[in-house]
Amino acid sequence: MVEAKEISRAVIKRLPRYYRYLGELLEENVERISSNDLSKKMKVTASQIRQDLNNFGGFGQQGYGYNVKYLYTEIGKILGLDTRHPMIILGAGNLGQALANYVDFEKRGFKLVGIFDVNPVLEGIAVRGIEIQMLSELPLFLKEHLVEIAVLTLPKNRAREMADMLIENGVKAIWNFAHVDLDTPDDVIVENVHLSESLMTLSYNLSQYRQEHVEK
Amino acid sequence: MVEAKEISRAVIKRLPRYYRYLGELLEENVERISSNDLSKKMKVTASQIRQDLNNFGGFGQQGYGYNVKYLYTEIGKILGLDTRHPMIILGAGNLGQALANYVDFEKRGFKLVGIFDVNPVLEGIAVRGIEIQMLSELPLFLKEHLVEIAVLTLPKNRAREMADMLIENGVKAIWNFAHVDLDTPDDVIVENVHLSESLMTLSYNLSQYRQEHVEK
DNA sequence: TAGATTGTTAATCGATTAACAATC
DNA sequence: TAGATTGTTAATCGATTAACAATC
Numbered sequence: 182m183v184e185a186k187e188i189s190r191a192v193i194k195r196l197p198r199y200y201r202y203l204g205e206l207l208e209e210n211v212e213r214i215s216s217n218d219l220s221k222k223m224k225v226t227a228s229q230i231r232q233d234l235n236n237f238g239g240f241g242q243q244g245y246g247y248n249v250k251y252l253y254t255e256i257g258k259i260l261g262l263d264t265r266h267p268m269i270i271l272g273a274g275n276l277g278q279a280l281a282n283y284v285d286f287e288k289r290g291f292k293l294v295g296i297f298d299v300n301p302v303l304e305g306i307a308v309r310g311i312e313i314q315m316l317s318e319l320p321l322f323l324k325e326h327l328v329e330i331a332v333l334t335l336p337k338n339r340a341r342e343m344a345d346m347l348i349e350n351g352v353k354a355i356w357n358f359a360h361v362d363l364d365t366p367d368d369v370i371v372e373n374v375h376l377s378e379s380l381m382t383l384s385y386n387l388s389q390y391r392q393e394h395v396e397k
Numbered sequence: 398m399v400e401a402k403e404i405s406r407a408v409i410k411r412l413p414r415y416y417r418y419l420g421e422l423l424e425e426n427v428e429r430i431s432s433n434d435l436s437k438k439m440k441v442t443a444s445q446i447r448q449d450l451n452n453f454g455g456f457g458q459q460g461y462g463y464n465v466k467y468l469y470t471e472i473g474k475i476l477g478l479d480t481r482h483p484m485i486i487l488g489a490g491n492l493g494q495a496l497a498n499y500v501d502f503e504k505r506g507f508k509l510v511g512i513f514d515v516n517p518v519l520e521g522i523a524v525r526g527i528e529i530q531m532l533s534e535l536p537l538f539l540k541e542h543l544v545e546i547a548v549l550t551l552p553k554n555r556a557r558e559m560a561d562m563l564i565e566n567g568v569k570a571i572w573n574f575a576h577v578d579l580d581t582p583d584d585v586i587v588e589n590v591h592l593s594e595s596l597m598t599l600s601y602n603l604s605q606y607r608q609e610h611v612e613k
Numbered sequence: 614t615a616g617a618t619t620g621t622t623a624a625t626c627g628a629t630t631a632a633c634a635a636t637c
Numbered sequence: 638t639a640g641a642t643t644g645t646t647a648a649t650c651g652a653t654t655a656a657c658a659a660t661c
Binding site: 193194196197198200201223224259260261262264266274275276278279280282283285286289290291329330353354356360362368370372374375376377378379380381382383384385386387388390394 | 409410412413414416417439440475476477478480482490491492494495496498499501502505506507545546569570572576578584586588590591592593594595596597598599600601602603604606610
Binding site: 189191192226227228229232242243244245 | 651652653654655656659660661
């Protein structure tokens with residue numbers, strides 16, 4: 182059977198934040214929490230929390246609230262953190278290496294199985310136990326290994342061709358740090374992280390605030 | 398005089414993307430573009446483009462469209478990219494160094510003036526001409542230099558205390574890569590980049606797609 | 614049982630799209 | 638002038654908040 186109702190992007194974007202807060206509560210050994218208490222911590226409305234969670238099922242109990250551990254586990258499942266996701270990184274520059282070294286990913290099921298770069302100087306250098314390979318070896322690698330997620334941390338000119346090659350070889354999701362919008366078929370998931378756009382948003386808010394508060 | 402109407406967050410988040418596409422058109426020596434043609438390139442509605450831009454003024458001309466260079470420049474101004482933003486990085490790990498090395502920021506007015514870390518091994522090492530200093534030197538540095546933006550690329554336990562210290566010393570904006578929500582006064586701008594949350598969103602979409610298309 | 618708090622429906626608010634008169 | 642395309646108002650759609658009956 183196929184899940185019918187489409188869940189809005191806005192809701193999904195909020196799930197990881199719920200997951201983070203519940204994880205913290207769990208570490209503090211909090212057993213249960215009401216939508217009201219959680220709403221105060223997270224600075225959202227209790228109504229939104231209940232509404233969001235009920236997209237996926239009734240995780241709470243009237244008069245009690247939500248069991249922290251249970252809810253944490255369930256959201257983890259919804260986010261697909263209970264399964265193993267083999268992942269490769271394309272581009273072993275600072276950003277690629279930063280992501281490779283990020284321990285938490287492994288905990289959440291994101292298993293780094295390869296790192297690739299064009300720079301021959303980097304060949305063979307190990308990052309978290311994974312030796313950097315040449316990008317030219319990637320097509321063969323993809324034929325021999327199951328890779329679910331590819332992380333693109335390379336310059337934008339190379340990103341597009343690499344995306345095409347990845348898709349051709351069955352990669353199903355791309356975490357894209359290059360400053361381009363990739364053109365991909367519907368069955369390939371793309372999640373963009375455009376850092377420069379994030380910084381520009383910050384810059385806008387800064388200029389805006391200044392204009393509103395500092396009379397010239 | 399103070400700008401009255403509040404512009405929605407959704408619109409602001411789209412501005413950098415317009416800016417990017419206009420920059421590309423500019424490089425291709427395209428002189429003018431209609432909202433309709435741009436909408437096809439960007440895969441948004443023409444209506445949205447016109448609506449968005451008209452929040453800031455009438456940049457187009459009936460029967461002609463928009464002058465690419467003019468619009469590019471104007472959006473740049475709106476985003477505050479025409480002014481210099483002195484910036485420091487806290488945390489000189491891979492991520493901090495990746496951001497420090499990102500050339501484009503400098504082009505857009507984001508001027509790196511300092512890098513700080515706790516690790517004494519890193520002290521004095523230069524990244525893009527800026528020597529890494531110890532975090533303990535930061536309060537004094539802030540008293541002697543004007544810093545507008547601080548980039549937080551350090552572990553979450555340290556992020557919160559550092560944010561407090563930065564704010565106390567007059568820093569007006571924080572680009573936060575730590576996995577915490579900072580508690581800051583209204584006049585301090587915080588832009589969060591929660592990478593793990595982005596990856597979880599990707600993971601959700603992957604699991605979701607699989608459930609919808611692969612019957613068990 | 615009484616009190617607390619969810620799940621869910623209804624009301625409100627905001628954002629997107631459509632339509633078209635204004636105008637270059 | 639005729640054609641193109643904006644700027645802007647109105648209509649629609651979607652997301653958030655409020656309210657409350659259901660129920661633990």
